Amino acid sequence: MLIKGHYFPGQKRTEKVVLFIRRHWVTYVPWISTVLFLTILPWIIVYFLNQQEISVKAVFDLPLFNLIAEKSRGYIITLLLTFYHLSILFYFLKIWIDYYLDIIIVTPEHLANIQQIGLFNRKVSEQSLLRVQDVTSRINGFFQTYFHFGTVVVETAGDEPNFLMKNVPNPNSVANIVLNLHEELVERGGFEEAIGEGVGEEKIQGSRQQKVKNLINKVIYNLPPNRQGFVASDNSIQKISYQTKNQQKIDNKLTDKADKGDPDVIIIKSSKNPFKEEKNKTTSLIKKTGEKVIKIKPDFTRTGSSLDQFKIENSWLNGNSQNSIEINEGELEDGEDIKL
Amino acid sequence: MGGVIAIIFLITLLTYFLFLTFIVYVTIVGVFGVLSYFGLIQLHTYGYTGDFCRPMIWIYFVLFTIVVMISFISLIISAQQ
Numbered sequence: 001m002l003i004k005g006h007y008f009p010g011q012k013r014t015e016k017v018v019l020f021i022r023r024h025w026v027t028y029v030p031w032i033s034t035v036l037f038l039t040i041l042p043w044i045i046v047y048f049l050n051q052q053e054i055s056v057k058a059v060f061d062l063p064l065f066n067l068i069a070e071k072s073r074g075y076i077i078t079l080l081l082t083f084y085h086l087s088i089l090f091y092f093l094k095i096w097i098d099y100y101l102d103i104i105i106v107t108p109e110h111l112a113n114i115q116q117i118g119l120f121n122r123k124v125s126e127q128s129l130l131r132v133q134d135v136t137s138r139i140n141g142f143f144q145t146y147f148h149f150g151t152v153v154v155e156t157a158g159d160e161p162n163f164l165m166k167n168v169p170n171p172n173s174v175a176n177i178v179l180n181l182h183e184e185l186v187e188r189g190g191f192e193e194a195i196g197e198g199v200g201e202e203k204i205q206g207s208r209q210q211k212v213k214n215l216i217n218k219v220i221y222n223l224p225p226n227r228q229g230f231v232a233s234d235n236s237i238q239k240i241s242y243q244t245k246n247q248q249k250i251d252n253k254l255t256d257k258a259d260k261g262d263p264d265v266i267i268i269k270s271s272k273n274p275f276k277e278e279k280n281k282t283t284s285l286i287k288k289t290g291e292k293v294i295k296i297k298p299d300f301t302r303t304g305s306s307l308d309q310f311k312i313e314n315s316w317l318n319g320n321s322q323n324s325i326e327i328n329e330g331e332l333e334d335g336e337d338i339k340l
Numbered sequence: 341m342g343g344v345i346a347i348i349f350l351i352t353l354l355t356y357f358l359f360l361t362f363i364v365y366v367t368i369v370g371v372f373g374v375l376s377y378f379g380l381i382q383l384h385t386y387g388y389t390g391d392f393c394r395p396m397i398w399i400y401f402v403l404f405t406i407v408v409m410i411s412f413i414s415l416i417i418s419a420q421q
Binding site: 071072074075076077078079081082083085086087089090092093094096097100101114116119120122 | 351352355356358361364365368369372375376378379382383386396400403404407408411414415418419421
């Protein structure tokens with residue numbers, strides 16, 4: 001059973017669904033009409049035969065069929081009709097499943113196209129929104145225009161085939177949403193992947209400052225309100241939860257890590273005093289609570305991982321200075337330490 | 341030609357006696373029942389919101405039951421004629 005809210009393999013636990021789209025219901029009408037017609041077809045045939053005063057059992061007067069015993073003929077008709085109607089019913093179930101399980105999902109980071117092919121085949125296509133180059137919506141024909149559905153084509157970077165979403169309701173809105181999500185994702189700083197996909201270097205260079213600020217904001221503002229630290233190393237960010245508010249214990253742990261030579265940055269947030277966001281300023285200020293704040297020396301050398309690499313200053317671990325820092329919009333430059 | 345006659349003979353044999361006919365009938369219903377079950381398993385596994393899926397499953401179940409009952413009654417009536 002699918003975990004509730006988890007729809008495709010690449011979906012992260014915190015990744016919310018922005019759009020959950022099925023094909024427009026109009027595309028289902030021809031299939032339903034076919035099923036209904038096939039259901040009543042035998043009775044239409046019987047009616048016309050009766051109009052011509054021809055009995056259904058007259059078919060058994062034909063050559064070869066007259067070899068069938070009289071006793072069996074009624075049974076055969078019953079079995080054939082049973083088989084016929086059950087086939088139509090099963091066909092109805094199959095197309096219903098095909099309609100119901102064909103899903104297009106748009107999250108803030110991914111596009112997913114889930115296709116149910118027949119009863120036992122399933123195809124899931126995923127695409128990162130970072131790879132989006134262009135989004136086109138198309139509405140062709142009378143029915144698509146009247147019922148407001150069409151095709152959305154998402155052109156992607158690299159050699160990957162374009163992402164095609166057919167018979168989507170309100171394709172213009174869907175295309176706008178996908179484009180907006182792509183732009184938001186790029187601004188949030190997913191450049192490592194973007195670098196690999198050929199996004200312009202000048203675009204990345206100009207936003208490194210924003211990237212550091214975004215990282216700070218993302219970690220600090222989104223931490224749950226318990227005492228937690230993030231340790232960033234070459235290949236991962238590990239979350240360390242401290243069950244105690246004992247600052248000494250926390251400091252010891254940080255010192256241990258520094259002594260081992262781990263390239264870490266520790267960001268600790270307290271639950272006591274939430275961060276204040278002043279108007280027109282983005283701050284990482286922690287008001288006089290004794291918590292350690294950020295010490296980041298941004299290093300944008302790509303290490304091959306998806307994260308930036310930061311270095312911790314040992315002096316920060318050993319020092320006891322009151323730590324508060326304020327970062328204003330536009331102040332941070334490449335490589336600049338945030339001075340405590 | 342020989343094959344066609346053989347098939348006709350087989351059909352006649354299977355439908356000459358009521359209990360054989362009933363076995364064929366149960367086989368047909370059983371096959372479609374199993375296939376329907378697989379389909380419902382797919383819906384249960386991958387059903388996302390259950391908004392209008394459950395009513396549709398119930399509709400299918402009711403229609404399936406109706407077809408089976410009507411065909412069974414027809415079989416009984418044919419047997420008594």
